[in-house]
Amino acid sequence: MGKHLGLVAGVAVVGLTTLLAGCGNNSTSTTNKTLNLVQASDPTTVDVNDVRNANEFNVLNATQEGLFRVTSKNGKDSLKLAQAKSYTISKDGKTYTFKLRHTKWSDGKAVTAQQFVDSIIRELTPKNGFAYASMAYDIQGAEAFNTGKGTANQVGAKALDQHTLQITLTNKTPYFLKKLSSVVFYPVRLDKINKVGTKKWKTDWQDQVYNGAYKMTSWKTNGKIVLKKNSKFWNAKKVNLTKVNITTTAKDSTMVSLLQSGQLDAVLTSGANASDFNKLASSNKITKRTQAGGSTSFIVFNQHTGGTSKLLKNTKIREALSLAINRNAYNKAINGGQGQAVYSFVPNSIDVNTTNYHDYAGNVLTSALKQYNSSAKLQALFKAGLKETGQSTDLSKVTLNYLTTSGDDTGTFLKQQYKSKLGINVKITTAPDDASFIADRNANKYDLLANAWNGDYDDPSTFLNLWVSTGGFQKFFGGYDSTEYDKLYGTLADTADTQKRLKIYSQLEKLVVAKDFGVAPVSGAKNQIYTNKNLKNFQTPVFGPDYDYVYANKK
Amino acid sequence: MLKVILRRLVALIISLFLIASATFFLLAAVPGDALSAQTDKLPTAARKQVYRNTGLDKPVLQRYEITMTNMLHGDFGTSIADPGMTMHTVLKEKLPLSARLGLQQVLFGIPLGLLLGTLAAVYKNTWLDRSVTIVSLLLMSVPSLILALLLQSYFGGTLGWFPIIGWPEGSNLWLGGWSYTVLPTLAGGLGYIARYARLLKNSMLDVLSSDYVLTAKTKGLTGRRVVMNHVVRNAAIPIITSLPVTVAFSITGSVFVESIFVIPGIGQYFVQALTNRDVPIIMGETVLLAALYIVTLFITDLLYMAVDPRIKLYQN
Numbered sequence: 001m002g003k004h005l006g007l008v009a010g011v012a013v014v015g016l017t018t019l020l021a022g023c024g025n026n027s028t029s030t031t032n033k034t035l036n037l038v039q040a041s042d043p044t045t046v047d048v049n050d051v052r053n054a055n056e057f058n059v060l061n062a063t064q065e066g067l068f069r070v071t072s073k074n075g076k077d078s079l080k081l082a083q084a085k086s087y088t089i090s091k092d093g094k095t096y097t098f099k100l101r102h103t104k105w106s107d108g109k110a111v112t113a114q115q116f117v118d119s120i121i122r123e124l125t126p127k128n129g130f131a132y133a134s135m136a137y138d139i140q141g142a143e144a145f146n147t148g149k150g151t152a153n154q155v156g157a158k159a160l161d162q163h164t165l166q167i168t169l170t171n172k173t174p175y176f177l178k179k180l181s182s183v184v185f186y187p188v189r190l191d192k193i194n195k196v197g198t199k200k201w202k203t204d205w206q207d208q209v210y211n212g213a214y215k216m217t218s219w220k221t222n223g224k225i226v227l228k229k230n231s232k233f234w235n236a237k238k239v240n241l242t243k244v245n246i247t248t249t250a251k252d253s254t255m256v257s258l259l260q261s262g263q264l265d266a267v268l269t270s271g272a273n274a275s276d277f278n279k280l281a282s283s284n285k286i287t288k289r290t291q292a293g294g295s296t297s298f299i300v301f302n303q304h305t306g307g308t309s310k311l312l313k314n315t316k317i318r319e320a321l322s323l324a325i326n327r328n329a330y331n332k333a334i335n336g337g338q339g340q341a342v343y344s345f346v347p348n349s350i351d352v353n354t355t356n357y358h359d360y361a362g363n364v365l366t367s368a369l370k371q372y373n374s375s376a377k378l379q380a381l382f383k384a385g386l387k388e389t390g391q392s393t394d395l396s397k398v399t400l401n402y403l404t405t406s407g408d409d410t411g412t413f414l415k416q417q418y419k420s421k422l423g424i425n426v427k428i429t430t431a432p433d434d435a436s437f438i439a440d441r442n443a444n445k446y447d448l449l450a451n452a453w454n455g456d457y458d459d460p461s462t463f464l465n466l467w468v469s470t471g472g473f474q475k476f477f478g479g480y481d482s483t484e485y486d487k488l489y490g491t492l493a494d495t496a497d498t499q500k501r502l503k504i505y506s507q508l509e510k511l512v513v514a515k516d517f518g519v520a521p522v523s524g525a526k527n528q529i530y531t532n533k534n535l536k537n538f539q540t541p542v543f544g545p546d547y548d549y550v551y552a553n554k555k
Numbered sequence: 556m557l558k559v560i561l562r563r564l565v566a567l568i569i570s571l572f573l574i575a576s577a578t579f580f581l582l583a584a585v586p587g588d589a590l591s592a593q594t595d596k597l598p599t600a601a602r603k604q605v606y607r608n609t610g611l612d613k614p615v616l617q618r619y620e621i622t623m624t625n626m627l628h629g630d631f632g633t634s635i636a637d638p639g640m641t642m643h644t645v646l647k648e649k650l651p652l653s654a655r656l657g658l659q660q661v662l663f664g665i666p667l668g669l670l671l672g673t674l675a676a677v678y679k680n681t682w683l684d685r686s687v688t689i690v691s692l693l694l695m696s697v698p699s700l701i702l703a704l705l706l707q708s709y710f711g712g713t714l715g716w717f718p719i720i721g722w723p724e725g726s727n728l729w730l731g732g733w734s735y736t737v738l739p740t741l742a743g744g745l746g747y748i749a750r751y752a753r754l755l756k757n758s759m760l761d762v763l764s765s766d767y768v769l770t771a772k773t774k775g776l777t778g779r780r781v782v783m784n785h786v787v788r789n790a791a792i793p794i795i796t797s798l799p800v801t802v803a804f805s806i807t808g809s810v811f812v813e814s815i816f817v818i819p820g821i822g823q824y825f826v827q828a829l830t831n832r833d834v835p836i837i838m839g840e841t842v843l844l845a846a847l848y849i850v851t852l853f854i855t856d857l858l859y860m861a862v863d864p865r866i867k868l869y870q871n
Contacts, residue, residue, distance in 0.1 A: 044637075127604050128601075129604045130601075134598075204639055221824070223724075258720070435832050436587045438595055439586030476595070
């Protein structure tokens with residue numbers, strides 16, 4: 001038996017020495033040609049037509065390229081020709097003709113106009129079920145084809161020759177090019193996709209071909225993605241960084257350690273998480289920049305059924321609920337003070353053509369907030385609403401059901417706000433995961449829930465088309481349904497003039513936010529961007545991908 | 556012996572069938588599925604199409620039949636969230652990473668724990684005993700999550716001695732890239748030290764105060780011989796019986812350590828499969844873990860017999 005004890009001690013010592021022998025060869029050196037980034041989770045797809053989440057836009061923006069590339073300076077996005085060499089727009093504003101550059105895919109095959117057409121058709125093909133199909137609805141015949149009422153050859157996208165692409169729209173749409181710059185419209189290689197099938201193509205990175213600045217050379221889920229420079233990219237001589245590592249981690253403390261030690265070059269953060277990075281602001285190796293985001297967080301009121309309380313179909317009740325929220329307190333409690341209190345729905349960063357929309361429209365909730373500036377007035381408003389619905393006006397008997405998934409403080413905040421200002425109760429229902437949340441929401445088992453919307457392109461319509469009753473978004477956003485709104489929105493179709501559009505947009509916003517109180521916008525995102533000091537021209541567009549490093553360099 | 560093994564094998568198959576069925580129906584009973592979040596934004600017709608593409612539109616019983624038949628042929632199906640991934644590729648790509656992590660933790664933690672436990676028992680009520688007790692109590696109370704974050708930010712971040720994240724792959728998969736493995740091994744291994752030190756100390760103290768040890772001492776045996784010949788063997792029973800389960804489950808991954816140090820192992824993947832309601836992967840995972848557990852219990856029973864001949868596996 002003596003031997004055994006000796007063995008045990010021996011193994012322990014061997015274990016220790018082997019571990020210690022490992023120290024010292026710390027080989028995570030970063031060169032000036034390598035960019036290190038992180039992503040919170042793995043992309044669910046690398047199929048451009050199937051894209052839905054920010055991290056997928058980020059990767060695909062680097063590996064593939066469309067007609068235009070979004071460039072961004074000081075929080076302002078603009079379009080730059082990319083795969084397109086030039087374009088013309090017909091007099092009626094409906095026909096766009098693009099001349100393509102003579103570019104190549106990573107396997108040496110030519111990029112052709114037909115591949116752009118294929119992408120639009122594939123995006124719209126009903127059986128593919130792609131989430132962003134509606135992005136293409138401005139194109140003639142697109143909606144009909146996507147909803148099974150038309151055919152693919154009625155869609156207004158044609159290849160006139162190998163390098164000329166023509167797209168015809170239903171209406172004059174002044175912001176169409178901004179939309180068209182989206183990853184969703186990047187060209188696709190049907191010859192490759194048909195070989196493996198759409199289902200597998202989604203995550204099959206080994207079979208992908210690339211027309212962008214980088215090629216994906218490795219992808220380990222929960223590990224990292226490695227991109228290497230694509231030598232076949234048309235503008236390859238302007239691409240400085242030869243390798244990009246994108247590590248999957250959602251832990252702020254890990255990112256802070258990585259940034260401090262120079263093993264991470266950039267992080268974009270917002271909301272409550274941003275405060276975890278505050279200690280980096282004093283570092284002399286890191287630059288911090290703040291930029292208005294393109295998203296709005298809001299409280300959804302269930303107007304489908306009036307909710308579990310049956311009260312939310314009443315406008316006065318919704319008005320009281322919207323006005324009772326102290327937006328500054330919300331921003332402090334939920335975003336750790338790192339976001340922005342908002343009193344309108346369209347974010348500050350949005351322009352119409354080149355005019356800033358918010359400067360024109362102002363805060364639509366201000367006058368209502370002034371009118372109901374005390375809790376007595378708000379309670380009276382709520383009681384008036386209760387009377388209209390024929391319910392008892394005893395506020396303490398009112399209970400609203402707030403539905404959430406785990407890890408959300410908004411419910412607790414609303415509970416406290418509504419109790420102190422309106423004297424009503426909020427019950428928080430926590431669904432264990434997204435799937436159960438969706439099931440409960442679809443069954444209308446809620447009065448209130450929190451949601452947010454990230455604009456897809458730089459125009460108020462990406463926020464205001466959500467409230468059109470037939471648009472399909474009301475499933476998530478409470479079921480606001482107003483014929484007045486729908487009609488007014490419809491007039492945008494023949495309006496191209498910027499001033500007129502500004503006016504219609506602001507009328508629409510006032511209608512849904514400050515007259516019908518169909519939704520309560522509460523906060524807007526402010527992104528904090530931390531970058532390694534030697535990283536230059538690392539862009540952070542407001543719309544589309546979070547960052548664009550294709551032409552970035554390290555000095 | 557053969558009879559015992561056969562009997563256990565039949566029990567194993569029946570258990571696996573019951574476990575698989577229960578898992579399947581429990582998953583089916585919970586509202587929502589793998590596609591709910593993915594198809595949430597789609598128009599109704601498109602959503603139906605996506606369900607048809609994956610076969611999730613079929614009635615529950617039909618899906619159950621398909622799943623069970625495929626499973627009989629060793630096919631758990633393709634992941635819904637991550638098309639192209641099957642149980643086979645998951646095991647091939649991810650298990651080795653978790654296995655090395657787990658084995659390193661066990662090889663580092665358990666021997667050291669046993670050594671400290673023995674010392675604490677032999678030198679009872681001395682400073683050594685007290686420090687071992689306090690340290691192991693502390694290590695047992697701190698979850699590996701916290702320990703991992705602390706180790707990472709101090710030894711990886713502030714001091715920069717070890718890489719903050721990453722794990723050896725490719726040619727370094729089993730032997731190499733040691734510096735990457737230090738912090739993750741410590742994060743999980745320290746817990747084993749604590750657990751096994753306490754376990755062995757307690758069981759040795761029991762044995763040390765028993766009559767036959769007293770007899771051995773009165774016979775005039777030296778302290779060393781008493782410990783070696785009488786105490787260690789008897790005190791080892793609880794250790795030997797808990798070892799197989801520890802080792803088996805160490806290789807199936809640890810969610811926290813893997814996610815903090817960005818190790819693309821199997822532990823994280825399985826938890827993700829659960830939150831994604833990725834039925835094929837969850838079924839594969841459940842069956843695998845259940846089989847592992849049942850087999851390990853059987854091995855434990857055999858070890859019991861070996862250590863203590865008084866214990867019998869079955870009565871004729």
